[in-house]
Amino acid sequence: MxxxxxxxxxxxxxxxxxxxxxAGCSDPAAEAEEATAPSASASSSSAFNLSPDQDRIGSEVSAEAAALVPEAVKEDGKLTVATSAYVPPLTSFATDNTTLIGNEPDIASALADALGLELELVNSAWADWPLGLESGKYEAVISNVTVTEERKEKFDFATYRNDExxxxxxxxxxxxxxxxxxxxxxxxxxxxxxxxxxxxxxxxxxxxxxxxxxxxxxxxxxxxxxxxxxxxxxxxxxxxxxxxxxxxxxxxxxxxxxxxxxxGGWPLKAQIAVTTPRGDGLAEAAQAGINHLIDNGTYAGILQRWGLEEEAVETSELNPAGLPKQ
Missing domain, CATH: 3.40.190.10 (Periplasmic binding protein-like II)
Structure with a gap:
């Protein structure tokens, strides 16, 4: 006890x-070397599809979630999402060394479907995503970002995975x-x-x-x-x-x-979340979109595809309690 x-x-x-x-494996650069997973290009296993032809699991549009998308995001019909290609099965390059594949790209793609938007997926160095969000370069980040109280001062969060x-x-x-x-x-x-x-x-x-x-x-x-x-x-x-x-x-x-x-937050709870600029309203749409994916089975299919069923959430939460500041 x-x-x-x-x-x-x-x-x-x-x-x-x-x-x-x-904390909570939120920094890919810091954790990747210790994690030491085999690279996508090096693996000969058929357990995962590592080719550029992903045939991702799609979703129908959620009218409720689409209605919550801010007008500034709807304007060009695209959802620009940053992710960091550093280690499978989260995000890595396919065998063509160009196409971004993994759980995070799949979540981003299905979320864009649910919101009625076209996905524009951008590979970003981990250290660059906060400035990219604040400057408007990206509209959201889906890259194994853990919710923390310090980050909540600048960003909003819609959870989609437990940090395990x-x-x-x-x-x-x-x-x-x-x-x-x-x-x-x-x-x-x-x-x-x-x-x-x-x-x-x-x-x-x-x-x-x-x-x-x-x-x-x-x-x-x-x-x-x-x-x-x-x-x-x-x-x-x-x-x-x-x-x-x-x-x-x-x-x-x-x-x-x-x-x-x-x-990863033991003895507290750490969660991974879609990260958006604070107060712009996109996190609310993302939360509704993820819950739509949970309800229609797309979410479970994506996690199963990448062997991450153990990290599933029952429902997406908006700005839950994050790991504490000192």
Whole structure:
């Protein structure tokens, strides 16, 4: 059981990381190296369609959502969305090294359908999206952005995914379930240094040691090959990182399995959201559009297509409580 003292320590760790842009895996540049998912062009797996011919899951227009689209957005009939091509299955380049593919482009495409607009999808460096939104270069960002209280001062949010971290074990491991701190006691766990998941694991480890349980053996690797080898040979029991990339790797290689999920905002709740300029009204339309996609099954189909069913939301929320400022 999580104690008040443990929760305080965890919150202090997580809010510090949030200020650095790492909380909830919200910063692709910071998390991508640790996530170490195979690249789209390198994978030979048929688990995912990595070609430029995506045949994306479309949607009919939602009259309710379309009516909420601001006139300034309707004017050219397009929805300009920025995303960051950095790692599958979120956003990456197809085998032609040009076409943007993944869960985020699919969500953007289906949302544009629901709003009665044509999608204009733009690849943007992660660091550039806030200025791009504020300057009007983009009308929305769909790029694994976590809701935080600091970001809510400038932007509005319509949620479409829970921000989840995953514990993965070798496919033949006898480990079947990780649910709480006690489950990691005495385990050798691969984790990225300076990441949100490391902060959570440190808090869990401290709680275990306070309760007289064995400490976690923290293992750090510079590259994916060494990390994978450690897991397959038994030198490590588990890896702990962003679930999206862990799920993609498990599906493409078959070498690992999911044994536990922890929300990226633990002990709070972190959510990923469509991000729009504050007060321009587009977030309200996006929320209605996403709920339309949830109701008609398009949303579930997209997440299933990219192996992210575990991150599904029941309903889109408008500007929910975000990860706190320090």
């Amino acid at each position: 999580t104690t008040p003292a443990t929760r305080s320590r965890a919150l202090a760790l997580l809010t510090t990381i949030a200020l650095l842009g790492l 971290l995953g514990f993965y074990a070798a496919a033949d491991s006898d480990i079947t379930e990780i649910e709480e701190a006690a489950d990691v006691a005495g385990r050798s766990i691969i984790v990225g240094s300076g990441t949100n998941q490391e902060a959570i694991l440190l808090a869990w480890d401290q709680e275990n040691q306070d309760n007289g349980l064995e400490p976690v053996d923290f293992q750090y690797y510079d590259d994916d090959s060494a990390s994978s080898l450690a897991l397959q040979t038994g030198r490590a029991d588990l890896s702990f990182g962003p679930n999206a990339t862990g799920a993609y790797k498990a599906a493409t290689t078959g070498d690992t399995k999911l044994v536990g999920l922890v929300n």
